[in-house]
Amino acid sequence: MGQDGRSPTNADYLLLLVTGIILGFLSALIGNVFYGILSATILALIFAICYPILNRPQSLRVSFITGGSIGLILGCLDWLISDTIFSVGSGFMFGLTRGGALGGIVGLITRASSDKQDSIITKTFLFFGSIFMGTFLGGTVGAVTGVTLGIIGTGARSVIGGIIIGSIVGGYLGSYYRKQRWIRAGVVAGAALAAVSALAGAPVAGVILGAMSGAIVPMLFVAAIGAIGGLTSRGVKAMLLEAIEAPTEMLEQGAVPFLVPALITGLIVGATSNTDGLIALPTSLTLVAALLGTLAEFGRRANTPEITPKTIIEMAMMGAENWPVTSLVKQLTTTIREKETLLNMGIQASIGIIGALIGIAFAYIALVTG
16 A cells, blocks of 8 residues: 555445446447456556555546546437548538537636626626637547548557657657657657557547547647748748657647647547447546546645646646656555555445446346336
8 A cells, every 4th residue: 555545445345346347338239248347447557556555545546537427428329410521521520519518618617706896797798709619629629539530530540640640649749858869769659649549449439549640730730830930030941850850849838738628639639430439438537537636636735735627627738737657657556566456446446347247247138127
């Protein structure tokens, strides 16, 4: 058990059991029970690994419920619409609607607050203006992501396209350290991850390639600005150099408020691009929210602020002042080696699997009796 950790309570075990039941039930509905069992297992393991290092385990519970609920709502809506990406045009509309819906929800949750003395007109403007801005920004990123996924397509073409996008994203992320070996490592890692995910098929391909397609949006935007500036000031050569260097400078100056929202939006668009998104979306957003909740508390360990659904959304969409990734990874690595953590991983993974099996059984009973 970690130094600041606490033992899981019955409420934690119940949360994992219910999570497994929901995922198992949904996986049976789409006819792929393997993904339900696998997803429940992964989430239970993440819960067991993150739990011991938190001063406030409530942060992890809130993150699980928040991410899972949003993912479940969006996944069910997408399942009812039952649309897919089969071309560039369909990808544009698909990403525009999904990204816009997500942005609208985010704008509603993180809407600008008004003062008591403000008029009704001002309060109305702030309310609907926040939703509009969220819808516009989310729709823009979603549309570009959808177009990218439409270009990539499926099969061998998706592998080639994924390698190109993965190497670009990985290379730029590696360039943050300003060392050639990190850039090369980023290129290789990004290309390999994209290729493996493309070969794995849905829903893994949708989640990974969608996230990469979303992450490349702010990079392309900044590169375009740099290219225009270089062209107007010093010519074509400067245009190319600025286009290449601008995303790296963006990362060095603190790109989290731009990169993370685009990455999450792309993940959602990619996850919903196939029927397995009903499982992939709640699983992915639960995982993302759990990591964000852990980072939020870990980054301010002195006063351990309360984590709420609103703070989770704000951190995902607008970034944070401090992202203690390196120290968190070290703490997680230390925690995983502890015997009590390993025991909890086994227990909680078993609970997740049992929950998934119960959910699958419920679904089959409901289908047979219905």
